[in-house]
Amino acid sequence: MKKIRIREKCPICQLSLEIDLNEVNKHIIVKECPAKHYKKENHPLLGTTFEYYKDNDKSNERGVGLDA
Numbered sequence: 001m002k003k004i005r006i007r008e009k010c011p012i013c014q015l016s017l018e019i020d021l022n023e024v025n026k027h028i029i030v031k032e033c034p035a036k037h038y039k040k041e042n043h044p045l046l047g048t049t050f051e052y053y054k055d056n057d058k059s060n061e062r063g064v065g066l067d068a
Helices: none
Strands: 003-009 016-020 029-032 038-043 048-054 061-067
16 A cells, blocks of 8 residues: 655654555545554545544544534
């Protein structure tokens, strides 16, 4: 998988987020923390961004939807 690091930082650990260039769906931009505890999905056609945070025990994932 080819990934690139971007300047945007993870709000939890401050690592640079990564974008997977091999993602099949090009209509959704997925930015993910290398530690896998934060993910941000941008849906440009819908004008919406979803943010996902992993809980400390790694068993639960909660999401927040943000309108652009």
